[in-house]
Amino acid sequence: RVEGWGAPYFVVNENGNVAVRPHGSQTLPSEEIDVMKVVKKVVGSKSLGGLGMSAPLIIRFPDVLKHRLESLQSAFDSAMRMQSYESYFQGVYPVKCNQDRYVVENIVEFGKPYAFGLEAGSKPELLLAMASMCKASPKALLVCNGYKDEEYISLALTARRLNFNCVIVLEQEEELDLVLNVSRKLSVRPVIGVRAKLRTKHGGHFGATSGEKGKFGLTSLEIVGIVRKLQKLGMLDCLQLLHFHIGSQIPCVEVLNDGVSEAAYIYSELAKLGANMKIIDIGGGLGIDYEGTKSSCSDMSVSYSLDEYAAAVVKAVRVACNQKGVKHPIICSESGRALVSHHSLLIFDVVSVHEKKDSVSAAVAGMNLNPLVDGLPEELMGEYQSVMAYTAMGDCRSSQICAEHMKARCLDLFKEGRLGLEQLATVDGMCDLVSSPAADTPAVCHVNLSIFKSIPDFWAIGQLFPVMPIHRLNERPTVRAILSDLTCDSHGKVDTFISGDDGGGSRGLPLHPFEGRSEPYYLGMFLGGAYQEALGGLHNLFIVPNVIHVV
Structure with missing residues (x-):
């Protein structure tokens, strides 16, 4: 089902080879890339014009990556126009998904017209992001997630001093004191976000880290405590972003709507409390359909399109903010899997x-079975005859049951020293041949x-x-x-x-x-x-x- 999981990037061409459409459905026939031709060029001898490399290979298609980024941006732009949303979309790429230098640099390059930024979850990733974003749009976000010690926070605030649009997202309550202490030492006023621990979660493997028992995030009580502390210090204007994560591979828009709606009301309440709220970061979760089934009942599939995902997010944020009388925020997403999966x-x-059956047949055929069978202990002869009789009648089920019982008894006799290795091999081979059809x-x-x-x-x-x-x-x-x-x-x-x-x-x-x-x-x-x-x-x-x- 290439047309299911592969659309719009992978097809089978007239030569029977997989071909890549680097620009999705807009790809011209002359632009299709025959993967087999690429492989032959790569593994071909240098003397014949090849590259002289060997498999395994990872083949990257940067144009597919560019198309994925532009499609994500276009989906949100379209949803916002259709719903009269009064702000804009600004995505970031989570570096943890694929830290390859060329992947990260390509995303920065392709995303520059859209102020597309990066998300870091550790100190090494933050260093990588800072180096890569020297060529990004000045407005591009540099979102700092993950566990933070003093060194991490110092690095993030240094990035802010260097005019990166850096936001430190608080994952734990005690991180606020670290941010405040380091910001005083460096004389840098921080831009702060908080990660909400939502009650919404989705089932399945990928939803196990979401909800109230998630690894990271702040409860409503902790968020209010942070607001009060910042307000007391005259720094409530520093709080500008709300972040949350429903879970990877969100299966359906119903779960997405529940989570985004819950977060949008938290965002609105923070704005009403006086925080200088500007951005709602919906995290990751935009899934891809590995199966091509468009199912919400599988960890390997999702039941929505990119356009449906964006429309659901925009609607949930718009409805909550309108109800609370709050200005529409910038919508940020950390869609990593959906961005980079297809390009590699x-x-x-x-x-x-x-082929097991052929090898078993050949091995058994190479033995002189009669002396080996005649030499079986008397207690096994009855079982051997039952296996052969059921096989002759075509009763596969009964033959299999008898064969498994016979093999188990043979092993016991072998460990007692009453059965030779050749006899054990003969019984195993015959039982394997008759116990299950070759097609299975x-x-x-x-x-x-x-x-x-x-x-x-x-x-x-x-x-x-x-x-x-x-x-x-x-x-x-x-x-x-x-x-x-x-x-x-x-x-x-x-x-x-x-x-x-x-x-x-x-x-x-x-x-x-x-x-x-x-x-x-x-x-x-x-x-x-x-x-x-x-x-x-x-x-x-x-x-x-x-x-x-x-x-």
């Missing part, structure tokens, strides 16, 4: 395919990468990504396989895949015959531009995939 494509090659057993496809390094979210949280061949898509696949990486860890495999019109997980990826062909067989993992590179470590000391930018 992981390509890896197949090393070998191992996927082949094992060994691929040239580390799952832990390149697709860590699959291993860690069961996140599914679209995976498919990038060529030969005009041929019918005849092999169903799971993917096994080249690491020494037993968890280094992908055994569940997105499938069908209803999404969900399927055991086995449809592939084309691989053996006997001279050309490499390449697979691609899509929508992995957020978090996967940032989380990947040095597992088994595998090299970093070669990175290619297609411009």
Whole structure:
């Protein structure tokens, strides 16, 4: 279902190859990029005009990134015009999603006309953001989230002294005293935001960190305490931003509307209390449809479009502010996953395919079974005959039950020293052959990468990504396989895949015959531009995939 999860950036072209449409639906036919042609150019010999690199590869498409940013901006601009919203949208990119230098610099460059900024969640990220934003719009926001010590706050206030539009968001009540103390030492008046711990949350894996039990955020009581302290010090004008986070991969606009509405009323009350409120930061949560099902019932999908997301946010803020008689705020979002996921494509090659049933058949065929069977203990002969009898009758269920019981009893006898290794192997092989149809057993496809390094979210949280061949898509696949990486860890495999019109997980990826062909067989993992590179470590000391930018 490339047309589901891949639209409007990925299609299958007339050659049966995956192609990229860098400008979305506005891409001209002549602008489509054949991914297989890119791969051949990259891995081709230098003597033949290639780059002489090897898989695995990460192929970046900066134009896709640009289109994502412009689409987000356009969605909010359109919603604000249609709803007569009296302010504007100004986004920031959370650096934690992908800290690659070129990704961050591209976002700053593409976002300059829209005063698009960056969000940092740590001291190293703040340093990276400051360096990158030297070329940003002077109005671009530099939002400082995360745990803050004195050094972090000093760095953020130094950024403000250097004329960055830097906002320190308080995540914990005690951070206010640190900000006030450091600001006095540096003689810099801070711009402060508060992160509200909303009661609204959504279910599923990604909503587990939201709601009242979230890791960060201030309760209503703590927010009021901060207001009173700032008011007492004559610094209430420093409080200008309200931040909140409903959770990643918000599944539907109903949950979004509840959360934004709750936050908008908090924002309005802060303004009524005298704070110099200007910005409401809706955080992350703008999801992408990994399955292509447009479902609100799955962690891997969302039931809304970009335009519907923006319209719901604008409406919730507008209604609350109008009711309270408060000026419409600047709306800021920290949409990282939705910005960078589509622009990056992981390509890896197949090393070998191992079909279990064929190998078992060959192994059993290579044995002289009669002496081995005749040598079985008498207590196993009855079970052996039952397995063969049920198999001959075509009663697979009964045959499987008897086979599993026989294998378990054989293991006991083997550990007692009453059964030889060849006999144990014979029984195992025969039982594997008769216990389940060959169609139910996927082949094992060994691929040239580390799952832990390149697709860590699959291993860690069961996140599914679209995976498919990038060529030969005009041929019918005849092999169903799971993917096994080249690491020494037993968890280094992908055994569940997105499938069908209803999404969900399927055991086995449809592939084309691989053996006997001279050309490499390449697979691609899509929508992995957020978090996967940032989380990947040095597992088994595998090299970093070669990175290619297609411009």
